[in-house]
Amino acid sequence: MSGLVVDGVDVHYGRVHALRSLSFEVGEGEIVSLLGNNGAGKTTTMNLLSGLVKATRGTITWNGTDLGSLPAHDLVTHGVVHVPEGRRIFSTMTVHENLMLGGYRVADASLVEKRVQQAYDLMPRLHERRKQQGGTLSGGEQQMLAIGRALVAGPRLLLLDEPSMGLAPLIVKQVMEIIAEVNQQGTTVLLVEQNAKAALRIAHRAYVVETGHVTLSGPAAELADDPRVVEAYLGA
Incomplete structure (x- = not known):
């Protein structure tokens, strides 16, 4: 299959x-x-x-x-992209920086920006928190961020x-x-x-x-x- x-x-x-x-x-x-x-x-x-x-x-x-x-x-x-147990976001980086890091293997910068925007559209809370450090988010917001970062990898x-x-x-x-x-x-x-x-x-x-x-x-x-x-x- x-x-x-x-x-x-x-x-x-x-x-x-x-x-x-x-x-x-x-x-x-x-x-x-x-x-x-x-x-x-x-x-x-x-x-x-x-x-x-x-x-x-x-x-x-x-x-x-x-x-x-x-x-x-x-x-x-x-x-194939893995969101590990415990989220493992980068706590001293901002929400936006965490999301951008998801695209580190994506050569097309405009595609990375598009995917980051799609993550914000899917999870508006992340857009509201985009300038905050990841470590200041609630547990649920951190999980959303971990998923969003993975989505930017495509x-x-x-x-x-x-x-x-x-x-x-x-x-x-x-x-x-x-x-x-x-x-x-x-x-x-x-x-x-x-x-x-x-x-x-x-x-x-x-x-x-x-x-x-x-x-x-x-x-x-x-x-x-x-x-x-x-x-x-x-x-x-």
């Missing part, structure tokens, strides 16, 4: 077997969510896809390109790791609406989330990951009604 295909991947940290024959797919134009508890292997999966760790077995392809053979700094040129596949972490429910709703809008504008999204309820509201499909491998998968609406998911992740 076109899109992202992870096939039979193992990852080891020394003697720790972090991912075990992990396989899943993300079709172009989809939002796919990976659900699971702490330690399930979700963040390792994101680090694998962004080239920060390497597989000891298996393959990772994005529209036919072997991502596993590429260094991390080259993935953005193939449209992602075709956006990897989002725990974007709702530490945010109030109303802000979580706003962030998820932004992610859904980014997807509607044509960006494929892989969303790692502990907040299963929020993730399943916007995802097309989802996979449940436990101890480094997929134990359950299906359309998001079906998983939201699956008693196993309800009991384990939806607090019912």
Whole structure:
């Protein structure tokens, strides 16, 4: 299929077997969510896809390109952009400077400016705060800034790791609406989330990951009604 295909991947940290024959797919134009508890292997999966760790077995392809053979700094040129857990914005740089930094691998300066303006249009709060240092923003605004910075890079596949972490429910709703809008504008999204309820509201499909491998998968609406998911992740 076109899109992202992870096939039979193992990852080891020394003697720790972090991912075990992990396989899943993300079709172009989809939002796919990976659900699971702490330690399930979700963040390792994101680090694998962004080239920060390497597989000891298996393959990772994005529209036919072997991502596993590429260094991390080259993935953005193939449209793969990672928003890491914890946002990791530059706290002493302004909002605008953070956004501009997202375009560091984009040769066309006018395209960078256009994408920055698109980020402001999508998230007007960032425009209001554009001259503020990133560290002075609220948690929700920092998450918006992290997403905006990634969008300036021009992602075709956006990897989002725990974007709702530490945010109030109303802000979580706003962030998820932004992610859904980014997807509607044509960006494929892989969303790692502990907040299963929020993730399943916007995802097309989802996979449940436990101890480094997929134990359950299906359309998001079906998983939201699956008693196993309800009991384990939806607090019912």
